[in-house]
Amino acid sequence: MRRNKKDKRIGIVVFICGVILITLVSQILFSQFLSAVTEMQEPSAESYRMQTVSTTINYIYPVLNDLTLVMGIGLLILSIPVYRGNLFGKTLALGGLAVISIIGAFIIETAPYISNQLIQNGILILLFGLLSSLIILLNLYSSEKYKLLKIVLFIMIIISAGGNLFGTYEAFLEMQTLLSIPEEINLNNFTGMYSNFFGVILTAVGIPYLAAFTKKGFWIISFALLIMSISSLNIWINDFSHPHMILYLPVAILPAITLAILIFLKRKGSYS
Secondary structure, three states: OHHHHHHHHHHHHHHHHHHHHHHHHHHHHHHHHHHHHHHHOOOOOOHHHHHHHHHHHHHHHHHHHHHHHHHHHHHHHHHHHHHOOOHHHHHHHHHHHHHHHHHHHHHHHHHHHOOHHHHHHHHHHHHHHHHHHHHHHHHHOOOOOOHHHHHHHHHHHHHHHHHHHHHHHHHHHHHHHHOOOHHHOOHHHHOOOOHHHHHHHHHHHHHHHHHOOOHHHHHHHHHHHHHHHHHHHHHHHOOOOOOOHHHHHHHHHHHHHHHHHHHHHHHOOOOO
């Protein structure tokens, strides 16, 4: 009976999260998009780079807003099986909230291009996704060995994906700058630019399976972390001569550490 009551509480939480995503979070993204458009109209010393940022922002934020709406609607639907205690419903809800966390982490990284004041919006979205995920994780792992380590693992997976998604964006911007001076372009400039993005997509797909303790989840997330680590390391080595290039080193190291934790848990029988 206690287990049923806990599942019902989690179902209600998932439903509330869906409502918040559709209303509040969507509104935050829209207001940030309006602020971005306004900021990008102002003159900048890096005019070509800022024009590229402006163009991509016009595409990115509407996509993020629609993705938030989709995740919100999905959580509303999933609240029913979660309320009834369905395990995979919980893991799918966790995956949706992880995507929201990744969006928040990405916004934190891109906001400085627009306005430092907008960083707080990304932090709010990141914390909303992480705290909501934590509620589900505590429910899933209430009787699990290495419970704390598993929770830390999921948080590190989300942060790794968010940081590497920004890495893809940063590399894309630098590539657009290089296109104006073709003599600077070489094969190294292209290596790893989009593979981070594929790693993030795999992370979003693999999280529900990993939360359900499946071997499939272990292999999907392991592959995703390896892709992100190698890609970011490659971008850091093949310097685009950008002052922020040093940031690629920690976003290359973090997935590697996360992968080591995942392998440790696999050896302990958590994903067999």
